[in-house]
Each structure stands twice: as structure tokens, then as C-alpha cells.
Amino acid sequence: MPIHQPQQRTDVPSDRTGVRQAEAALVEHYPRLVRLAYVVLPPGLGRHRRVLTAHAVVQRALPAAGSKASSPRVPAQSRRTGPPASTEGASADRVPSHPAYGWVRLRVLRAALAHERRPRWWPGRLPAPAALRPALPVVWGLRLFPRAGGVDELALDRALSAVDGPVRAAFALQLLEGLDESGVRELLTEAAVADPAGAVRRAARLGRPDRAGAQAMLRSGEFDPCTVQTRPSDLLRRRHRVRAVAVAAALCVVAGGLAVAVEQGANGPGEDRSPAGVLAPVLDPAELMRTAAERWADTSRVDFTAWPARGGRTDDEELLGRALRAWAEPPESVRVSTTPGTAAVPPAEPPQLLFADEVDGAAVVLFHDSADRVVRYAEPLSGAGGGALDFARTDDADVTTGAAVVVSRTAEGARFLLAPWIAESATRDLLAPDTPGRPLEVGPDGVTAEVPRPAAGGACDAWPVIQLRSSERIVEKHAFLLTDLGELAPTHLTYMPKPGRGTPARQPREATGPDALLAWARTACSLRALAGSGVRSVNNWAFAEQKLPEGGAAADWVCTRADTWRGPGRVLVQFLAPAASPAEPATVVADRDDTALCSKFGQHILAGTHWRAASGRWYVLGAGSRAVTGIRATGDARGAAGGPTLAVRAPRDADVELTASLREGGTLKAVH
Structure with a gap:
């Protein structure tokens, strides 16, 4: 047009x-x-x-x-x-x-x-x-x-x-x-x-x-x-808007008539200038948007807009009204939290109701609004203690990133509300890659049994994740992993395999295959550093494989890239030396914030680390991505190698700078 x-x-x-x-x-x-x-x-x-x-x-x-x-x-x-x-x-x-x-x-x-x-x-x-x-x-x-x-x-x-x-x-x-x-x-x-x-x-x-x-x-x-x-915009939403505008116009006419009867500049006894009063039409529980139960199977937009309203209290207007009023003007007793970059402002129009019911001793309400946010309101059933109001961004959510929302969280674990298109669900431990997943119980309203939370501190001896599979009504046999990083929306985990000889560059894929699970077993504990930062997805890119000096086995180099809902990304470059245990943590050799590295717009990477051989001798190792044709070391140790990997004898604390040559021309410095 x-x-x-x-x-x-x-x-x-x-x-x-x-x-x-x-x-x-x-x-x-x-x-x-x-x-x-x-x-x-x-x-x-x-x-x-x-x-x-x-x-x-x-x-x-x-x-x-x-x-x-x-x-x-x-x-x-x-x-x-x-x-x-x-x-x-x-x-x-x-x-x-x-x-x-x-x-x-x-x-x-x-x-x-x-x-x-x-x-x-x-x-x-x-x-x-x-x-x-x-x-x-x-x-x-x-x-x-x-x-x-x-x-x-x-x-x-x-x-x-x-x-x-x-x-x-x-x-x-x-x-x-x-x-x-x-x-x-x-x-x-x-x-x-x-x-x-x-x-x-x-x-x-x-x-x-x-x-x-x-x-x-x-x-x-x-x-x-x-x-x-x-x-067209949402036709049902538009009808509600027209009705709301008509009501607002009528109220303005009535208010105008009353204003004539009072002294100019005085506030009439019935005047309501609070946010809840101004937003009354928007915050009316009767105006909440509700999606049809089967819409998800008959739409090209498979995201939160396709979620139906579920739960046993979706018709409880008193609960819904309290939730909406708390959203508009949170009282001091309500704790408010937001995913980084999310605006905690009232809705601009009646939001969509996703869920309302009682979970783990609290009445919980979930909304989704036109500003691409999921909002969770919870109040204790006992009446003791304050409530909670949580905001999370959901920009461009899809089959995977719009597949689950935390509906309840305790010290031990979390329950998730799953999308209506989820056909199978299981839990597995990322640190046990050879152990199959265990079925995850899901209630008729889409709420899961409690899933253990990854430990925030102390020993990292388990990393629970949920493995979901979408219904064949929208996509055939699409299984994927989500992990809880402490926010409303869980994080999607993906994997990019090692570069094959003569094969083109590959795209991220679901982290459910054997190689992906082995890589995540070594790097899962590094996810702790990303908790609470609004991470949408994390991809493990195995960008190089290196034969170690002195006849050692091969080591892998992995770039772990976290993309946030608001856009910026963070990169951890990790060195996976041969290990006796499949879950031995990798060594983080570089950490960069706000970078395009390891993304579509940062396809080249070079990294290095110090490594000790079984003989006790120390080396500087370097590895680059597939377009690297040579690496040169300068500083306290010097050397050069053709191809994407390098090993140079050097003292343990040697200060060495690595530079790579690229196939299409130009050079690349090692990331730190």
C-alpha cells in the first residue's frame, strides 16, 4: 500500500x-x-x-x-x-x-x-x-x-x-x-x-x-x-476503545456541567484527579481483552497475543480490579520490580488477561499489554504481608520466547504458566548431559509443577532447565530449552556447532542435541553472571577447535552470547580444555558488555589464554573463527601460525598480544 x-x-x-x-x-x-x-x-x-x-x-x-x-x-x-x-x-x-x-x-x-x-x-x-x-x-x-x-x-x-x-x-x-x-x-x-x-x-x-x-x-x-x-487493529479492542471514549466523553460533559455550578478554581467534592480516576475506563475489569481458546492454532502471530485467559479466578472482578489499580498506582505495600529497560507505567488501553488464580498461597494475575509487557500481580491469600507487581518486556516474542512465564516463585523453585501451543514438557539438568529429561506435570490451566531453581550462589552442582515441545499444529517436532534467570520470562538457550571443513557458516539451533548438551554442561554455571539482567536468549557458539601442544587432546573455544530484551548483548568467551568430568566448568577468558561480537553483525572473533601442559610447561593459546587465516603473537612471547589456532611457549604471566589476519582482508585483535 x-x-x-x-x-x-x-x-x-x-x-x-x-x-x-x-x-x-x-x-x-x-x-x-x-x-x-x-x-x-x-x-x-x-x-x-x-x-x-x-x-x-x-x-x-x-x-x-x-x-x-x-x-x-x-x-x-x-x-x-x-x-x-x-x-x-x-x-x-x-x-x-x-x-x-x-x-x-x-x-x-x-x-x-x-x-x-x-x-x-x-x-x-x-x-x-x-x-x-x-x-x-x-x-x-x-x-x-x-x-x-x-x-x-x-x-x-x-x-x-x-x-x-x-x-x-x-x-x-x-x-x-x-x-x-x-x-x-x-x-x-x-x-x-x-x-x-x-x-x-x-x-x-x-x-x-x-x-x-x-x-x-x-x-x-x-x-x-x-x-x-x-x-486492521484488533476489532474487539477497537469496539472497547470506542465504548471507553464514549463513556469518557459523557463523563466530561457531566463534569463540565458540575464545574459551572462551583466557584472557578475550586475543587469540587467529587473531583478525582488520581491516575486511577483518569484511567477508569482503561482499568475497568469488564474491559479486559480476552483471546479465544483456539486462536493460537489459527494465527500467524504466535506470541502472547495468542494466549487465552486461564485460571479459576478470571471472572473475579474484585481481584482483577485490585490488580489493575495496583498497576496504575502501586500502594506502598506492593513491591515493584522491573526487567531492565521496562517501563512500570499504567497501560495505555485495556490490557489482555492471561491468567488469574490461586498459586502457592497467593492470588496471582497475569496481564499482557500493547506496550509488549507481561505484568504479574500477586497478593497473599492470608492477608498478611504486601503484594508484588512485576514487569517484563516481551518485544517480538515468538514460539520459544513467548512459551512460558513464571507464575509463582519460592525459595526452592518456580512454577511456570505454559503457552497453549506447548504439547510436551520435561525437566533436565544441564550438568548431566547424558541423563534424559523427566516429564514435567502440567495442570489443566497450563501451570507446571514446581521446577527447582538454579542455585544463585555456593556450589554449582546442578542447573535445572525445562525442555518444551511445540504442538504439531503450528510447527513439527520443535523442542527447545528454557532456563530461569530470576525474572518473569525465562531465557531461551541455543547452540551453534563447530565449523566443519568446507561447510558454510551455520545458524543457531535448539540446544537439545548431544553436542549442544555437552557444551552447555561445561558452560551452564556461567549463566549466574547473567541473572537479573533482562536476558532474552543465550547462544553457545563453538567457534573453534584446537589441538593442544605436546600431543594433548583437542580443546573447544565457545562464545556465549546473551541478548537482552532491550537490545544490547553481553559476551563471555570460554575455553573448554579436556576434562575428566562432562560438567567441569569452562574457563572464562573474556567478558564484554554492549557488543555485537558473536552475532550476525560480529561474525569474527579472536581470543587467547594461558594454558599449562601435563609437562608443567606454559603456553599462550589463541583461536579465531572460521574467517581467520593466521594468528601472530607479539610482546613477551613471539610466534605466528597459519590457520585459526596458535600455540606459543610463554611464561605463565607473559604479556602477549594476539592479532589475526582475515580471509577478506584486515586484521582482528583478541577480545579481553
């Missing part, structure tokens, strides 16, 4: 030459400008709002007639006489060089970046002047989405969501606009970015090693807000 360009304005006075030229540039290059705005805008807006906001930002780029901005000052960057130089290869779509285009582009860039600087409560997150105008374009009853791309486009979108607006802007200006680094820094400076050079440096790491591929993806339909798909 193409969104057409706006008609040229005819109300601008003829003497406004600068504005007329800017308007002509805007109309001519409208799709390019909207795409730029879409990439720079915060992904947290959601694709529908981001599409509409991108169009609004561009359509508001021109100043009103008679304003002081009507005579545009041409930004320095746009005064070039030809297309700017590109470090990313020739562009198939030449960048306009007219000063008016540069002026409009700068205003679009400023407005898009301003969205990220607005407080979360600001209406529409728009810059202040625009927020006072009607939010155009307006689409009633439809949801708009760019055409879906493939796995690579989705990975690029997630990588962009993990960085801030200036970095996205620098990335887009280089790959979409073809600007060189100095041109990007100039333009970001004029857009009032605090650290343009830093944004350019961070943007340079995105899309590596295939920047040309990233450029093609950025120009694909996945990032084109001018060619979109439509679908």
Missing part, C-alpha cells in the same frame, strides 16, 4: 523563494527523506507508530508561512556542488546535491533525533511545537507495517535498536545518503548531537563485515515506510 507524497503547497507567497525550493526538494525526494526519518526514529515506537511518525516528521519539515525560518540558511554540508563522496561504494540512487535538499534533510534529522530526547510521557514523543498540532497523517482502524524482510533484515533492525539515535543517524547518512565520515560529523554537529565523532565511530561497527549487504538491506522494503502493508 504506497503512501502517496503530499500535494505541492500553493499557499506560500511567491517571494518565499527559499521555502519554495525546499518544498520542491521535499516533494521530489519525499521517499528518501521518510526512509531516513524511519531509520533514525526510536524503534521503541513500534513499526506502526514509526511509519506514521516518519511521514509526520517529513511533512512538518517546512516552516509555516511568515515564520522566521522561512528563509532557510543552507547548512555547510549541503553546499557541495556534486554528490558527496561515499566510503561504502557507489550508490545506485544518487544523492541530491541542491542546497534546499540539504536544508530539508537537516530539519528532518533534527526532528527525528528529537523524538529520542523527549520524555516518555510526552504526547507522541514529538518535538514540542509539533506536539501542539494535529498528529498527521491519521489512520483510523488500520495498522501499517513496512513489508517484512528476511532474517538478515530482522537482525539489522535489532542491531539498530540496540544503539541510540545519533548512531542510527550516522549509519543511515553513510549508507543511505553516501556521506563520508567528515560529512556525517558536520551534519550531526548541525543537528545538535552531543558527540558526533563518537556516533560515527560506533556506526562504523554496524553492518560489519558486509557493509554492502547492510546497505542493500537498509534500502529494502523492510525499511521503506512509503510502501507498507495494512491490517
Whole structure:
């Protein structure tokens, strides 16, 4: 569904030459400008709002007639006489060089970046002047989405969501606009970015090693807000909204009538300005959304929106009302916890009810709302003690990451509410890879028996996980592992096998096979370091295998990457030396936060460690991923080797720096 360009304005006075030229540039290059705005805008807006906001930002780029901005000052960057130089290869779509285009582009860039600087409560997150105008374009009853791309486009979108607006802007200006680094820094400076050079440096790491591929993806339909798909919003939810708006309008009329009868400025005795009063229609238990029991088997969106309401107290309006009021304005007696990056704010519209019942001595209610959050409310049945309110993010949840939610947690273990598409469930110990799983009892309402929790401290002698299998009604024989890291949403565990000779790079797969279980048996205890950090999934990538010196056996190198719900990732590089026990912990040789390493956009890695042979001699070992063609050691010990592994004699405390050569050119430093 193409969104057409706006008609040229005819109300601008003829003497406004600068504005007329800017308007002509805007109309001519409208799709390019909207795409730029879409990439720079915060992904947290959601694709529908981001599409509409991108169009609004561009359509508001021109100043009103008679304003002081009507005579545009041409930004320095746009005064070039030809297309700017590109470090990313020739562009198939030449960048306009007219000063008016540069002026409009700068205003679009400023407005898009301003969205990220607005407080979360600001209406529409728009810059202040625009927020006072009607939010155009307006689409009633439809949801708009760019055409879906493939796995690579989705990975690029997630990588962009993990960085801030200036970095996205620098990335887009280089790959979409073809600007060189100095041109990007100039333009970001004029857009009032605090650290343009830093944004350019961070943007340079995105899309590596295939920047040309990233450029093609950025120009694909996945990032084109001018060619979109439509679908209706939830029709039942829309009916509830209309009813709520009608009720609110009626209340406003009544309140207005009462206000006439009281002294101006006085607060009437019945006036309710509390959040619960303002949100009364939204927080009415009767307005809660409820999904049909079999919807999960007949929808392409298999996530929390497909969960039906379950439990014995789903019709208890008193309980549901207390839960909603606590969500809107938690009393001091209610303990509130949030997954990192999750907003603990009231819902913007009636949430979806997932569960309401009594579990382990507490009345528990689970909600899901349009902001992609799962919210758990619990109150003790005994009446003693306070309640609890927990928030967790669920952005882009799927068959696996939307398969379970913690419904109750005690000191010994946790019970999970399973998705309706789960056909089989079992528990197993990651530290016992050869021991088969044991069936996990699940009640008719989807609540499991208690699953032991991994020990948070002390000896790490067991790591319980749950193994689930999806119903064949949605996917055939899809089994996967989830582990409890102390939050509402359990963490999905995956595995990437060792590189085979002559075989292409492989994608993460479910961690249920023998090799995956053996790798996780050695690395499971390192998951303790990730507890409470909002981790969505953890992947073990066996990136290298190394024959050890002095006739030793082979050792494995594993990169354990944790991806959070909010985007940033953490990496632990682990060395798996030969061991007598299949559960002997690996050695962590590197730990990095906020990095693209070991992901789609960080496919190359080099790591090293000190290792002692049976003879007592010490070595420096190094290993790299499949594109590494050679490794060189410098410092207290020197040596070189062709291929992805290296072993050099060196003292135990030798300070050695490792550098790798890559197949496509360039070098790589060892991660620390």
C-alpha cells in the first residue's frame, strides 16, 4: 500500500523563494527523506507508530508561512556542488546535491533525533511545537507495517535498536545518503548531537563485515515506510476503545456541567484527579481483552497475543480490579520490580488477561499489554504481608520466547504458566548431559509443577532447565530449552556447532542435541553472571577447535552470547580444555558488555589464554573463527601460525598480544 507524497503547497507567497525550493526538494525526494526519518526514529515506537511518525516528521519539515525560518540558511554540508563522496561504494540512487535538499534533510534529522530526547510521557514523543498540532497523517482502524524482510533484515533492525539515535543517524547518512565520515560529523554537529565523532565511530561497527549487504538491506522494503502493508487493529479492542471514549466523553460533559455550578478554581467534592480516576475506563475489569481458546492454532502471530485467559479466578472482578489499580498506582505495600529497560507505567488501553488464580498461597494475575509487557500481580491469600507487581518486556516474542512465564516463585523453585501451543514438557539438568529429561506435570490451566531453581550462589552442582515441545499444529517436532534467570520470562538457550571443513557458516539451533548438551554442561554455571539482567536468549557458539601442544587432546573455544530484551548483548568467551568430568566448568577468558561480537553483525572473533601442559610447561593459546587465516603473537612471547589456532611457549604471566589476519582482508585483535 504506497503512501502517496503530499500535494505541492500553493499557499506560500511567491517571494518565499527559499521555502519554495525546499518544498520542491521535499516533494521530489519525499521517499528518501521518510526512509531516513524511519531509520533514525526510536524503534521503541513500534513499526506502526514509526511509519506514521516518519511521514509526520517529513511533512512538518517546512516552516509555516511568515515564520522566521522561512528563509532557510543552507547548512555547510549541503553546499557541495556534486554528490558527496561515499566510503561504502557507489550508490545506485544518487544523492541530491541542491542546497534546499540539504536544508530539508537537516530539519528532518533534527526532528527525528528529537523524538529520542523527549520524555516518555510526552504526547507522541514529538518535538514540542509539533506536539501542539494535529498528529498527521491519521489512520483510523488500520495498522501499517513496512513489508517484512528476511532474517538478515530482522537482525539489522535489532542491531539498530540496540544503539541510540545519533548512531542510527550516522549509519543511515553513510549508507543511505553516501556521506563520508567528515560529512556525517558536520551534519550531526548541525543537528545538535552531543558527540558526533563518537556516533560515527560506533556506526562504523554496524553492518560489519558486509557493509554492502547492510546497505542493500537498509534500502529494502523492510525499511521503506512509503510502501507498507495494512491490517486492521484488533476489532474487539477497537469496539472497547470506542465504548471507553464514549463513556469518557459523557463523563466530561457531566463534569463540565458540575464545574459551572462551583466557584472557578475550586475543587469540587467529587473531583478525582488520581491516575486511577483518569484511567477508569482503561482499568475497568469488564474491559479486559480476552483471546479465544483456539486462536493460537489459527494465527500467524504466535506470541502472547495468542494466549487465552486461564485460571479459576478470571471472572473475579474484585481481584482483577485490585490488580489493575495496583498497576496504575502501586500502594506502598506492593513491591515493584522491573526487567531492565521496562517501563512500570499504567497501560495505555485495556490490557489482555492471561491468567488469574490461586498459586502457592497467593492470588496471582497475569496481564499482557500493547506496550509488549507481561505484568504479574500477586497478593497473599492470608492477608498478611504486601503484594508484588512485576514487569517484563516481551518485544517480538515468538514460539520459544513467548512459551512460558513464571507464575509463582519460592525459595526452592518456580512454577511456570505454559503457552497453549506447548504439547510436551520435561525437566533436565544441564550438568548431566547424558541423563534424559523427566516429564514435567502440567495442570489443566497450563501451570507446571514446581521446577527447582538454579542455585544463585555456593556450589554449582546442578542447573535445572525445562525442555518444551511445540504442538504439531503450528510447527513439527520443535523442542527447545528454557532456563530461569530470576525474572518473569525465562531465557531461551541455543547452540551453534563447530565449523566443519568446507561447510558454510551455520545458524543457531535448539540446544537439545548431544553436542549442544555437552557444551552447555561445561558452560551452564556461567549463566549466574547473567541473572537479573533482562536476558532474552543465550547462544553457545563453538567457534573453534584446537589441538593442544605436546600431543594433548583437542580443546573447544565457545562464545556465549546473551541478548537482552532491550537490545544490547553481553559476551563471555570460554575455553573448554579436556576434562575428566562432562560438567567441569569452562574457563572464562573474556567478558564484554554492549557488543555485537558473536552475532550476525560480529561474525569474527579472536581470543587467547594461558594454558599449562601435563609437562608443567606454559603456553599462550589463541583461536579465531572460521574467517581467520593466521594468528601472530607479539610482546613477551613471539610466534605466528597459519590457520585459526596458535600455540606459543610463554611464561605463565607473559604479556602477549594476539592479532589475526582475515580471509577478506584486515586484521582482528583478541577480545579481553
